[in-house]
Amino acid sequence: MDKKILDKKFVTYINEAKITEAVFRIASSINAEYQDKMPLFIAILNGSFIFAADLYKQINIPSQINFVKLSSYSGTQSSGSVTTSIGLDVAINARDIIIIEDIVDTGKTLSTFIAELKKEEPSSIRICALLHKQEATTHPIPIDYLGFTIPDLFVVGYGLDYNGFGRNLKDIHQLKES
Ligand code: 5GP
Numbered sequence: 001m002d003k004k005i006l007d008k009k010f011v012t013y014i015n016e017a018k019i020t021e022a023v024f025r026i027a028s029s030i031n032a033e034y035q036d037k038m039p040l041f042i043a044i045l046n047g048s049f050i051f052a053a054d055l056y057k058q059i060n061i062p063s064q065i066n067f068v069k070l071s072s073y074s075g076t077q078s079s080g081s082v083t084t085s086i087g088l089d090v091a092i093n094a095r096d097i098i099i100i101e102d103i104v105d106t107g108k109t110l111s112t113f114i115a116e117l118k119k120e121e122p123s124s125i126r127i128c129a130l131l132h133k134q135e136a137t138t139h140p141i142p143i144d145y146l147g148f149t150i151p152d153l154f155v156v157g158y159g160l161d162y163n164g165f166g167r168n169l170k171d172i173h174q175l176k177e178s
Contacts, residue, residue, distance in 0.1 A: 003173055005166045010156055010173035014148060019158055019172065022147035023051070026128060027058030029145060030098065034061055037096045041065040042088065044113070047102035050159035050167070051130045055100060066090050070109055092122045102159055103131040107139035114141065131155065131172070
């Protein structure tokens with residue numbers, strides 16, 4: 001269904017049922033692979049808040065979750081800079097980390113963040129992302145748990161925004177060019 005957000009039109013791209021299916025698939029892999037590891041999930045705000053919440057509800061092993069805020073986007077284009085404004089409040093040394101990200105585009109945000117985390121010497125770092133714009137990735141990073149590979153299109157909904165709006169859409173929508 002078409003949605004107008006501010007000055008732009010968006011059309012449904014991945015519906016709620018498909019998203020739920022992907023969340024369940026990812027959670028069941030993590031539950032199986034991290035049985036005795038007490039992983040620490042680190043969700044990247046703001047975009048991943050709905051994905052992180054839905055995913056974490058399906059995690060049934062002992063674990064913790066924490067949140068960081070990084071930013072690299074304004075409007076529909078990457079500004080290229082990465083800043084951390086809300087830091088971690090738990091020690092990550094010797095922990096098994098699972099980063100929860102909404103979307104990997106150029107990969108710059110995550111590769112910068114991973115380099116920062118590595119300084120604290122966690123035991124392991126794995127990446128869980130709902131969406132990956134493979135064609136747009138200039139900083140390749142291994143995505144261990146992935147919902148969907150998508151073309152290089154701007155998307156909103158399910159936590160993702162357009163200038164702060166549209167995060168509450170249940171389906172993921174893509175920008176309609178005309
Ligand atoms: P990267 O550093 O990988 O280029 O950018 C990652 C961040 O940019 C994501 O966490 C997300 O916040 C934002 N981003 C990238 N592509 C999109 C998009 O299509 N829609 C929205 N709303 N945000 C995006």
